[in-house]
Amino acid sequence: xxxxxxxxxxxxxxxxxxxxxxxxxxxxxxxxxxxxxxxxxxxxxxxxxxxxxxxxxxxxxxxxxxxxxxxxxxxxxxxxxxxxxxxxxxxxxxxxxxxxxxxxxxxxxxxxxxxxxxxxxxx
Numbered sequence: 001x002x003x004x005x006x007x008x009x010x011x012x013x014x015x016x017x018x019x020x021x022x023x024x025x026x027x028x029x030x031x032x033x034x035x036x037x038x039x040x041x042x043x044x045x046x047x048x049x050x051x052x053x054x055x056x057x058x059x060x061x062x063x064x065x066x067x068x069x070x071x072x073x074x075x076x077x078x079x080x081x082x083x084x085x086x087x088x089x090x091x092x093x094x095x096x097x098x099x100x101x102x103x104x105x106x107x108x109x110x111x112x113x114x115x116x117x118x119x120x121x122x123x
Contacts, residue, residue: 006064010072014044018077032098034086037079038106044078045110049117056118 021043022036029035051069055061061069083106090099 006067010068011076014073014076
């Protein structure tokens with residue numbers, strides 16, 4: 001039951017972080033591209049990759065901390081639902097090129113970050 005508490009706390013902190021990052025990025029940029037969500041998702045993948053990188057072969061990251069940081073925090077910080085609705089809105093408003101760019105960049109960069117960090121440690 002304690003594991004749910006770790007996910008709950010991490011998720012709340014991640015959601016607050018996502019809200020803050022989105023507001024900061026959107027405040028200083030003017031673009032049709034959803035940079036706030038993009039930045040939150042990229043940062044979440046960097047954090048997750050670093051946590052995984054530094055936890056391989058060590059005992060400092062126990063199961064509770066993994067739940068807090070990876071499932072909770074990174075799960076709350078990244079946002080597939082917001083990414084999806086923003087992309088759909090881009091398609092609906094005729095900005096298909098930006099929508100496709102959002103999909104391509106978000107997926108490729110996030111997977112590449114995790115691959116590079118995890119693969120580097122494993123190799």
